[in-house]
Amino acid sequence: MLKRSALCLAILSALAPLSGFADPPAVDALADITVMGSKTDRTSAGEVDGYQAFTADSATKTRTPLKKIPQSVQVVPNKLMKDQQVQSVSETLRNVSGVVPNNPLTIPGWEATLVRGFSAEQAQDGANxxxxxxxxxxxxxIERIEVLKGPNAVLYGGSSGTPVGGTVNLVSKQPEKEKFGKVGITIGSHDLLKPSFDLNQPLSETAQLRVTGEYTQSKSQVEGMERESYNLNPTLKLTDNAKTTLTLQGKTSRWEGQDYQGLPATGTIAGDFKINRDLFLGNKDLPNSTSALDSLAANLDHQLNDTWSVAAKVRTANSDFDEKGQTLIGGDGFTANAPTVGSSWGVTNVNVYQEQQDVSVTADVKGEFKTEKTKTEVLVGVEHSTLDDEGFMDTDGAEVVDLTNPVFALPYTDPNTAFRWAGKVANKTSGVYAQAQHSMNDRVHVLGGAKLAKVEVVYADSFGADENTSETKLLPRAGVVVDMNANASAFASYSEGLRGVGWANYSDTPKPIESKQTEAGIKFSANQQLSGSVAAFQIDRDNTGIPDPATGGMTSLPNGAERSKGAEVDVVWQPNPGFSLTANYAKTDATYTKAAGAIPAGNKLAGVPEHSGRVWGNYTFKTGKAKGVSVGAGVYAQSEAMLTGSNDFKAPAFHTVDAKVGYETKRFETALTVKNLTNEQYFERFNYFSGRVAPGADRTVYLSTAIKF
Known part of the structure; x- marks a missing residue:
């Protein structure tokens, strides 16, 4: 397997997915145009041609051509998601270089996506x-996903502050003027059942409504696990079709299932005995854990005149999760890399509950000025947000279980001990920002801006901590793009971020996390067929949380310092209207830059493969008897990744192969997809408990069918 994975990585590095940086078509009118014989769609999210995206909003808060943005921004269009028949956001993010997504076995109780080796923020339409x-x-x-790599303090804040690693912006589907609908269902391995719908209904000339929804029920390759979830997303757009638009977005989302705790390194990827890779740690009668989110956002856009416009957004959200599990205690505490004795570990009940209330407000003014040889766009704005995040953690009861012949006899009961830890983190952020984009002779494109940001962190817990930290800092952002010729541009940029901390059990006063990024690269396009980017980067972060060895990792020290540097390649090739290929490759070196706790300087960060990438190709027959039939295949591969900051264990390299065949007409579509076609047996780092692993998904088969009207 290791040789085959190495071969896949060699192929990826030679080729190298994602979003193209071809010149965008003119955007003076919202109409469809033809590029190289294929149709370029203009949606509310931006211009796309197949897998190529020409513009993005996430990097500048203005509709800007990707080739004019001096920073790495990768876009996953809906067409690519549809061709791959992706079943999750995490799977979709494999299409972006340098991204390590959430593990699908974890409960939705935290965000663990990594971009360029560091924690990234997930946002919905720019809201954290x-x-x-x-x-x-x-x-x-989701209409598309835009991934902004590195900090972008000027435009993004709210909740806990500005991103310090990167932003994964989920761009929502918006109401449209024409009536349409789609109702579908996906069935598949492990008793998957997933009905869904997308209904767009114009109410009048000035009001449009769109509602999407989905329900998912499935079992798992992990023994005895069952999961259930649903979400409902209504969006109402009110407009005068001239200057003013008010968009109201609602979301209600629920998830429930057994809490998966991962497997220890010893007995899976190390040790002289073997644990069943599909073992579920815990009593078969373990109650379900839950995760919930309800949010409402209001977006107002108003065009004052031909030069100036204003925009404002208010978002409020309530969320919570209740984790009920049974976890391991090993010779090294809750990390449980090593057994307590022989092949046996201690098992204890654990209950973690957390709830959040989040309110954020942003408002900005945009101006656009043109001369014969220059174009300037300015953006000035303010933001303010509050995030109250509180919860508790408790453990109780114990038994010893031999994981090579497990019998989990300990019944689950909610712990309620005298040593229950409870805590609260309250973040308050505010900022004033300004940005200018200036193009000269349509060859030199300069971007500059700054935010005066303030982050306040109030932390208290049941063990007597009562701390208040406040940080105010001017965060700059600057970059330049120079068009070397009609097909290639060079860029360089610098940016900073400042972010408050989340709920955790801290051993010392938590501090806002700071980051700095420098980046340079080339963006290219050739005949609207081959496009992409090559980038080199370095990010430095300070005040990051690390496990405190004095408490076996149960508490965190806020004094980590880390650095990530590397290079990335993202490419799209569309030689004709029927064929599309996307490829990416990333080399990432992420390390600790100073000793922290038991972690020496120079150690690699956990969960970050040095090499990773993906290739995917799809061909659709456009004429003849096979018209509407499509076939696609791809491979994802990554090198080994450390399980912990102490670098004592590492998950081996792996690769997977996916394939699909589909058929689509104007009113009907269906697709048969196989994930992990060769049924590779591998382990991934489990990004919850430090030092544990989870089995990679086995071969799974999906059949999706939908009717359009």
Whole structure:
């Protein structure tokens, strides 16, 4: 397997997915145009041609051509998601270089996506999703995903502050003027049942309504696990069709299922005995854990005149999760890399409950100025947000279980001990920001901006801690793109971020996390067929949380310092209207830059493969008897990844192969998809408990069918 994975990585590095940076078509009118014989769609989310995206909103808060943005921004269009028949947001993010997504076996109780080795924020239409609770993996309401790499303090804040690693922006489907609908169902391995719908209904000339929804029920390759989730997404757009638009977005989302705790390193990827890779740790009568999110956002856009416009957004959200599990205690505490004795571990009941209330407000003014040889766009705005995040953690009861012949006899009961830990983190953020984009002779494109940001963190817990930290800092952002010729542009940029901390049990006063990124690269396009980018980067972060060795990792020290540097390649090739290929490759070196706790400087960060990438190709027959038939296949591969910051265990390299065949007409579509076609047996780092692993998904088969009207 290791040789085959190495071969796949070599192929990826030679080729190298994602979003193209071809010149965008003119955007003076909202109409369809033809590029190289294929149709370029203009949607509310931006211009796309198949797998190529020409513009993005996430990087600048303005509809900007990707080739004019001096920073890595990758876009996953809906067409690519549809061709791959992705079943989750996490699976979709494999299409972006340098991204390590959430593990689908974890409960939605925190956000663990990594971009360039560091924690990234997930956002919905620019609003931070915090722990990303509820049915977070659903793609039914996503028009496209824009991934902004590195900090972008000027434009993004709210909740806990500005991103310090990157932003995964989930761009929602918006109401449209024409009536349409789609109702579908997906069935598959492990008793998967997933009905869904997407209904767009114009109410009048000035009001449009769109509602999407999805329900998922499935079992798992892990013994005895069952999961259930749903989400409902109504969006109402009110407009005068001239200057003013008010968009109201609602979301209600629920998830429930057994709490998966992962497997220890010893007995899976190390040790002289073997644990069943599909073992579920815990009593078969373990109650379900739950995760929920309810949110409402209001977006107002108003065009004052031909030069100036204003925009404002208010979002409020309530979320919570209740984790009821049974976890391991090993010779090294709750990390449980090593057994207590022989092949046996201690098992204890654990209950973690957490709830959040989040309110954020942003408002900005945009101006656009043109001369014969220049174009300038300015953006000035303010933001303010509050996030109250509180909960408790408790453990109780114990038994010893031999995991090579497990019998979990300890019944689950909610712990309620005298040593229950309870805590609260209250983050308050505010900022004033300004940004200018200036193009000269349509060859040199300069981007500059700054935010005066303030982050306040109030932390208290049941063990007597009562701390208040406040940080105010001017966060700059600057970059330049120079068009070397009609097909290639060079760019360089610098940006900073400042973010408050989330709920955790801290051993010392938590501090806002700070980050700095420098980046340079080339963006290219050739004849609207081959496009992409090559980038080199370095990110430094300070005040990050690390496990405190004095408490066996149960508490965190806020004094970590880390660095990530590397190079990435993202490519799209569409030689004709029927064939599309996307490829990516990333080399990431993420390390601790100073000793922290028991972790020495120079150690690699957990969960970050040095090499990773994906190739996917799809061909659709456009004429003849096979018209509407499509076939696709792809491979994802990554090198080994450390399980912990102490670098004592590492998950081996792996690769998987996917394939699909589909058929689509104007009113009907269906697809048969096989994930992990060769049924590779591998383990991934489990991004919850440090030092544990989870089995990679086995071969799974999906059949999706939908009717359009």
């Amino acid at each position: 999703l915090n722990y990303n609770l509820g049915d977070r993996e659903s793609t039914v309401n």
